[in-house]
Amino acid sequence: MSLVITGATLADGSALDFAVVDGRIAAASDAPSDAERVDAAGLVALPGLVDLHTHLREPGKEDAETVASGTRAAARGGYTAVFAMPNLTPATDTAEAAQYVAELGRRDGHCEVVPIGAVTKGRDGVELAELGLMAEHGVRVFSDDGACVHDSLIMRRALTYLKPYDGVVAQHAQDPRLAGPSACCHESEVSGRLGLPAWPSVAESVIIARDVQLAEFTGGRYHACHISTAESVDIIRWAKKRGKADITAEVTPHHLLLDTPHVESFDTTFKVNPPLRTSEHIEALREALVDGTIDIVGTDHAPHTQEDKDHPFDVASPGMLGLEAALAVVMELFVNTGRMDWATVVDRMSAAPARIGRLPHQGRPVAVGEPANLVLVDPSRRATVDRSRSASKSRNNPYHGLDLPDPVQMTVWAGKVTFRR
Numbered sequence: 001m002s003l004v005i006t007g008a009t010l011a012d013g014s015a016l017d018f019a020v021v022d023g024r025i026a027a028a029s030d031a032p033s034d035a036e037r038v039d040a041a042g043l044v045a046l047p048g049l050v051d052l053h054t055h056l057r058e059p060g061k062e063d064a065e066t067v068a069s070g071t072r073a074a075a076r077g078g079y080t081a082v083f084a085m086p087n088l089t090p091a092t093d094t095a096e097a098a099q100y101v102a103e104l105g106r107r108d109g110h111c112e113v114v115p116i117g118a119v120t121k122g123r124d125g126v127e128l129a130e131l132g133l134m135a136e137h138g139v140r141v142f143s144d145d146g147a148c149v150h151d152s153l154i155m156r157r158a159l160t161y162l163k164p165y166d167g168v169v170a171q172h173a174q175d176p177r178l179a180g181p182s183a184c185c186h187e188s189e190v191s192g193r194l195g196l197p198a199w200p201s202v203a204e205s206v207i208i209a210r211d212v213q214l215a216e217f218t219g220g221r222y223h224a225c226h227i228s229t230a231e232s233v234d235i236i237r238w239a240k241k242r243g244k245a246d247i248t249a250e251v252t253p254h255h256l257l258l259d260t261p262h263v264e265s266f267d268t269t270f271k272v273n274p275p276l277r278t279s280e281h282i283e284a285l286r287e288a289l290v291d292g293t294i295d296i297v298g299t300d301h302a303p304h305t306q307e308d309k310d311h312p313f314d315v316a317s318p319g320m321l322g323l324e325a326a327l328a329v330v331m332e333l334f335v336n337t338g339r340m341d342w343a344t345v346v347d348r349m350s351a352a353p354a355r356i357g358r359l360p361h362q363g364r365p366v367a368v369g370e371p372a373n374l375v376l377v378d379p380s381r382r383a384t385v386d387r388s389r390s391a392s393k394s395r396n397n398p399y400h401g402l403d404l405p406d407p408v409q410m411t412v413w414a415g416k417v418t419f420r421r
């Protein structure tokens with residue numbers, strides 16, 4: 001099926017009428033006569049979004065999310081590619097496991113699914129996984145996410161071994177001694193008053209500080225996942241200014257929008273790892289995303305069943321949904337306040353994540369000859385978020401009840417319409 005899309009504006013403000021033919025963007029005049037005509041007047045055509053940090057729960061926890069449901073949520077959010085974190089059952093720590101996740105993506109995906117390989121066997125932080133074999137099968141991003149690569153020697157070796165493969169280590173920065181498995185609330189007046197196990201900001205920044213040194217020392221490629229503190233921002237800014245380390249950083253939509261007081265309700269929807277922080281941290285993260293110190297928005301979309309959330313706050317599973325709301329949050333905070341133009345949104349949510357993940361056919365501009373991965377966005381439409389209206393199998397949506405932009409009109413992946421309003 002071909003499309004002719006007319007009247008849209010591009011991220012740079014220019015206008016382009018174009019066609020989608022055989023999976024590529026073509027001139028409008030090259031569309032076959034039976035092409036469907038899409039009136040995109042008033043809409044913005046952006047490259048399909050790319051999420052470097054998604055938790056699909058298949059294989060292992062299909063009651064929380066499957067590749068089908070998670071990628072349907074991705075398409076609804078404007079995404080055309082997601083990188084699948086390896087904290088699955090079994091963990092994605094072999095070439096076979098990575099091929100299996102990719103295969104599920106080809107079979108069931110409503111967007112491209114790119115497996116992330118574990119750094120250590122079973123993600124237990126002790127022994128390196130088959131990094132070379134996974135890399136030979138095309139894996140470029142490696143992470144023990146959910147757990148921190150806390151052993152300095154393991155981190156040194158991972159960075160060193162992956163260097164010739166152009167692989168990147170994506171770190172979940174959490175010193176396990178400073179913030180153990182029960183830590184669940186930003187260490188602050190709030191954690192004290194509520195009596196919740198504290199997760200101090202320094203437990204993140206000490207790991208980031210060590211890791212940027214190891215990245216510089218080894219020459220390996222390093223990515224800091226979901227950074228949540230002002231100190232982590234300062235360290236990344238300092239390390240980038242030195243210019244000797246190949247490092248990138250990520251922030252989630254929830255750490256940009258939501259603050260510690262949300263946990264006062266003891267609503268476990270707001271339990272996430274790292275935890276929601278205070279306004280000073282949040283403002284530092286926003287500034288850093290605008291100035292490029294933080295390279296990308298990664299959703300950390302982390303679906304959990306009601307059963308896994310229905311526990312006392314300190315034992316409930318951490319994580320929140322993100323794929324469907326990420327663009328809305330970025331628009332509300334940055335576009336609608338004049339802090340970011342569309343070109344910067346495209347960089348942070350599509351081009352840069354594709355570059356870090358080495359996905360050359362994603363994150364490309366909307367232009368004739370490019371792969372047809374794109375999203376049509378209505379910049380003025382708004383809605384009250386309703387957690388029951390989600391493609392995800394889970395309902396841990398922290399934005400439920402908020403009035404936010406509701407931008408995604410149509411998503412096209414590899415020339416096929418994967419979502420339309």
Ligand code: DOR
Nearest residue numbers: 055146272273302318319
């Ligand atoms: O909140 C989180 N949820 N943080 C993580 O690091 C893991 C994730 C998950 O898999 O649920």
Ligand code: ZN
Nearest residue numbers: 145146172273
């Ligand atoms: Zn994590």
Ligand code: ZN
Nearest residue numbers: 085145146300
């Ligand atoms: Zn994660």
